[in-house]
């Protein structure tokens with residue numbers, strides 16, 4: 001009997017072709033997503049301050065960065081409209097009495113507003129140092145390389161202002177040749193080095209958080225370092241949680257201003273987003289980065305890019321949270337609950353500190369009061385206010401690390417009430 005050879009050959013060919021097809025599809029699927037198939041169109045100079053020049057090569061990243069100009073929407077506790085915190089919360093005028101934040105303190109807004117807003121703040125005086133421009137402009141990486149940070153920090157704000165024309169841009173976060181994320185602020189490099197850390201060895205996922213630490217951190221102007229009066233310094237030598245920061249400032253010792261009513265020597269905290277987030281928050285420990293929530297991937301046809309329209313993730317929750325959480329309305333409802341609890345506790349801690357200030361003021365005016373107890377009350381006021389401000393100046397109303405924020409505020413209330421009791425004892429004792 002003749003065997004039907006032809007059909008078997010056909011079957012063989014079909015099997016081989018199918019295997020090739022499956023192999024090709026699996027290979028294609030495992031390729032990294034395409035970013036943009038075009039080679040660089042123009043060469044960009046190292047540290048080029050003008051973002052529009054980089055934008056020729058990367059139009060999606062450039063145009064999404066420009067969107068931060070038009071963000072005006074507020075959320076319950078955040079958003080982009082630059083409202084006045086002093087009008088919203090008059091207690092701040094008491095807490096910041098005797099220092100510039102008691103005069104002008106507005107909500108932050110989008111990255112491209114940075115230069116306009118720093119030039120417009122009423123906190124500026126004739127002696128304001130150039131150091132204030134350190135987290136505002138893509139001119140900085142070039143200037144730091146040319147002048148060195150010490151000379152930059154020694155320049156007066158009004159003189160340095162002539163060189164500062166570009167707001168935050170590509171050069172603040174990327175290397176122009178490789179497009180890798182980099183540390184551009186010398187103060188961040190020095191602070192990491194002091195902790196024995198080398199950022200060039202960090203993973204890509206770590207850099208998606210560390211790049212924000214160029215600016216979203218607590219810092220101060222060291223009054224006498226490297227022969228400069230206002231040397232930009234991050235207080236992280238002991239570590240970056242609030243107790244370690246407090247320890248650092250005590251050790252230096254450093255004082256921003258004396259409170260006119262309580263007489264305590266205080267330190268102002270500045271936007272410590274990086275420090276609060278990295279103090280063992282759930283998201284940080286799970287390996288989530290700042291960019292995961294604030295710069296979620298967006299599609300443009302076949303291309304996928306990081307959205308450079310950095311703003312409140314609540315205005316963009318589907319993209320910001322939906323990549324990891326199935327139930328986006330559940331997690332955004334959790335944000336509302338967390339922020340409400342943190343803000344209520346924060347308000348109570350403000351009331352406790354103001355009570356302490358008032359009692360210390362009365363006690364200190366009494367010539368018979370025990371000076372040792374007054375000094376102790378003032379030290380407690382300082383510790384309480386530093387902790388309250390760490391949470392209050394942090395821009396997420398506690399969401400970045402709810403447990404830590406509530407722990408810090410509980411300590412704040414305790415310290416403030418202790419300050420109040422000490423001041424009462426100072427006059428009752430005799």
Ligand code: HEC
Nearest residue numbers: 075077078079212216273274277283289290293312395396
């Ligand atoms: C898990 C998601 C998530 C991560 C990770 C995250 N954030 Fe946020 N961030 C939020 C949410 C939610 C808010 C609250 C927004 C609001 O109240 O409108 C917020 C608020 C902010 C704000 C204030 C925004 C505004 O509207 O005023 C800043 C600034 C900020 N984050 C910076 C950072 C930085 C820097 C990091 C990393 C150190 C980081 N965030 C990590 C979710 C995240």
Ligand code: HEC
Nearest residue numbers: 079080108109110113114117135172212214215290294311
């Ligand atoms: C070069 C300094 C710098 C870097 C780097 C930087 N920021 Fe900012 N950021 C600022 C300044 C300054 C503002 C406030 C601008 C204003 O109010 O004019 C701001 C504002 C914001 C806001 C508030 C926007 C709004 O509309 O309310 C968010 C959110 C934010 N940054 C998140 C991030 C994240 C996430 C990263 C890292 C991917 C990052 N920033 C990196 C300096 C920086």
Ligand code: HEC
Nearest residue numbers: 051054055058061062065168169170172173208291305306
């Ligand atoms: C505040 C910091 C910051 C600024 C300013 C910034 N970027 Fe980025 N950029 C990032 C982060 C974070 C990523 C994500 C990187 C990663 O995942 O490795 C990114 C990713 C990219 C990528 C890789 C592809 C992608 O979209 O994920 C390109 C290209 C890029 N940015 C171009 C630009 C250009 C062009 C500018 C200026 C118009 C700019 N960036 C400004 C932080 C920044």
Ligand code: HEC
Nearest residue numbers: 282283286288292293313320321323324325331332334335
């Ligand atoms: C890159 C992934 C990722 C993104 C993006 C992300 N989360 Fe999460 N989130 C996690 C992980 C992982 C956990 C840890 C618990 C778990 O495994 O579910 C978590 C936990 C939480 C929790 C519970 C926290 C706790 O302590 O119990 C809340 C609330 C939450 N996320 C809200 C958000 C919100 C709101 C956003 C968007 C602004 C967001 N997350 C974005 C990964 C993410």
